[in-house]
Amino acid sequence: MASTTNMTVPWEEPDWSSAPAWKLPGWAEPVMVASILIGSMVLTRRRGYRIFARRDYNILADDFDSARSSDDLLARDFMMGRDDDSIDSMSTMKNPPKKRRCCGTAVYTPNTSRFADYYHSRILQRFPFLIEMFYWIITYAFYRSTALLSNAIFSKTKIWDIAQDHALSILEFEQYSWLSFLWPVxxxxxxxxFMHGHQTFLTVLNRSYALIHIPGTVGFIAWYYYAAPSFNTFARVRRTMTLTNLFAFIIFIFYPCMPPRFLPQEYGFLDSVGHNNAQSVWMSGKYVNSLAAMPSMHFGxxxxxxxxxxxxxxxxxRTLEPGEQRKSKPWAIFYILLGIAYPCWILVTIVATANHYFLDACVATLVATAAFFCNKVFFVLIPLEDLLLWCLRLEKPIPTTGYALRR
Known part of the structure; x- marks a missing residue:
């Protein structure tokens, strides 16, 4: 590869003439996310179900299954593979155990249906979206730990220098490798x-980078929990995004990479988000991994x-899911255009604000694709989920996704 000196440019302080973006108070973004979650929790509540009226299951009878897992593919079939004596003995049990398949082995876990009348279980039955909030809190906790783990691994070396070397290697690869034709700009x-004549537009992108990632993604998850034609479809998307996260977190830990805005001035990049005073509260703090440019989770x-x-x-x-209706052409075109425009907008945003490289977005696409084809790997965690619910004395709620369509 070429020397990094070929990538430096004469640098001078840019003439920043646009007005700074309006700085949100520190509490605004958490309140925004909390409002989205609480609103979604209310919107997706199980209607007609009363928390303080025991055994008041005013839901579709064919939906109720006390051993229901996070996916209908994992049905309760605890009778299979048992001899006649075992079947007879289990058929007399009030709460027979659940049979799960884990790594090709049958695993029997406690049946939490006995806790269905506990008030905290009934709260979950009334507001099933709470369980999705719990999943994403766990994912966010894993992200917060990536900076600590990466620093621990590279404690004997200078992680900042390593991250800078990785960043320069990416620039060299984009500009001088045999695949350089993929990135002509x-x-x-x-x-x-954007800096010369389009700074107002750059100010909009700065605010987009700060606000869209967390509130926008949370809003999408909340909307699709309600709008998806079935819970299986929603769960497949949620598992894909979660696995995309985990794949990216592993790369963050073992391949720290400096975003362009942190490179020395001679490489010609400017931290426009910081210069424009448009930082997000999610981008600060000692647990935020600022050396996590590769891959770009914004684009993923x-x-x-x-x-x-x-x-x-x-x-x-060609065929729709049961209960789903064909959308009108205006709505179908709207979803198509939004589905194309949103990733394009984010790509322009992350590059124009010097937060990511083009290669970050390419790798994020590959990671998300791999996560889609491998998302069922989370099924191995179902027995652990059963045990956790047993310890918490909770019965898992029945999702309301698609209920409006069936109704």
Whole structure:
């Protein structure tokens, strides 16, 4: 590869003439996310179900299954593979155990249906979206730990220098490798175009980068929990996005990478988000991994969301799911255009604000694609989920996704 000196440019302080973005108070973004979650919890509540009226299951009878897992593919078939004596003995049990398949082995876990009348279980039955909030809190906790783990691994070396070397290697690969034709325009050129004559637009992108990632993704998850034609479809999207996260977290830990905005000045990048005073509260703090440019989760999320919106339009599906109706052409076109425009907007945003490289977005696309084909790996965690619910004395809620369509 070429020397990194070939990538430096004469640098001078840019003439920043646009007005700074309006700085949100520190509490605004958490309140925004909390409002989305609480609103979604209310919107997706089980109607007609009363928390303080025991055994008041005012839901579709064919939906109720005390051993229901997070996916209908994992049905309770505890009778299979048992001899006659075992079947007879289990058939007399009030709460027979659940049979799960884990790594090709049958695993029997406690049946939590006996806790269905506990008040905290009934709260979950009334507001089933709470369980989705719990899943994403766990995922966010894993992200917060990536900076600590990465620093621990590279404690004997200078992680900042390693991250800078990785960043420069990415620039060299994009500009001088045999795949350089994939990136005819360089990241620096994109930012400079906005810096000269289009700074107001760059201010909009700065605010987009800060606000869209967390509130936008949370809003999408909340909306699709309600709008998906079935819970299986929603769960497949949720598992894909979660596995995309985990794949990316592993890369963050073992391959720290400096975003362009942190490179030395001679490489020509400017931290426009910081310069424009548009930072997000989610981008600060000692647990935030600022050396996690590769891959770009901003683009990884937007790619998953875009593909889901295209699928939701129904245009490329010959048959629809049970209970789903064909959308009108204006709505179908709207979902198609939004599914294409959203990832494109995020790609322009992450590059123009010098937060990611083009290669970050490419790798994020590959990671999200791999996560889609491997998302059922989470089924191995179902027995652990059963045990956790048993310890908490909770019965897992029945999802309301698709209920409006069936009704």
């Amino acid at each position: 360089r990241e620096r050129e994109v930012q400079q175009w 999320y937007s790619f998953c969301i875009g593909c889901t919106l295209v699928y939701h339009s129904g245009i490329f599906r």
